[in-house]
Amino acid sequence: MPSAHARHETPMERADRNFTELLQELRVTQTGVQILFAFLLTLAFTQRFAELDDFARATYVTTLVFALSATALFTAPAALHRVLFQRGAKRLIVVVSSRLAAAGLVMLALSFTGALLLVVDVVLGRAAGIVAGSGAFLLCLALWGVLPRVLRGRVGSRHR
Structure with missing residues (x-):
């Protein structure tokens, strides 16, 4: 029995709608990661950067790589679409x-974690940086991982 919210669309119309919705999601996340990436790129050229210890430098480089990875993963769907355009x-x-976007969210969560760890480490110290970074990771995990799965379970049980 079809649900009251069933869409009357062809498989191609559904694919078009799903791709449009995915692109909207990517616009939101891509802007954030690009701002973070730009911020990270500028840090290496500040005067205080030379004062960072090995841990902070490693955190910086790792976070920069995570941000680059997130950017690449979030822009990959556009390249994929361009290459496969009008090929059915x-x-x-x-x-x-969708899988690329999910991997991009993981990289973005790790980027946020590393960025907050680095900044709080410099401002308040290593222990505070580790606590802040851990909190950032747990927040992203809760909001982007746990919450959607809990809601998916609730929505799924209503449609059975």
Whole structure:
């Protein structure tokens, strides 16, 4: 029995809608990661950067790599679409792009974690930086991982 919210769309229309929705999600996340990436790129050229110890430098480089990875993962769906455009591969593009976006969110969470760890480490000290970074990671995990799965379980149980 179809749900009251069932859409009357063809598989191609569904794929088009899903890709459009995914692109909207990527616009939100991509802006944030690009701002973070730009901020990180400028840090190496500040006067205080020379004062960082090995731990802070390693945190910086690792965070920069995570931010670059997130940026690449979030922009990959556009490149994928461009290469496969008008080849009847919309559903494949949606599935692969969704996985790329999920991996991008992991990299973004690690970027946020590292950035907060680095800044708080410099401002308040190593212990506070580790606590802040851990808190950032747990917040992203809770909001981007746990909450959607809890809600998916609730929505799924209503449609059974």
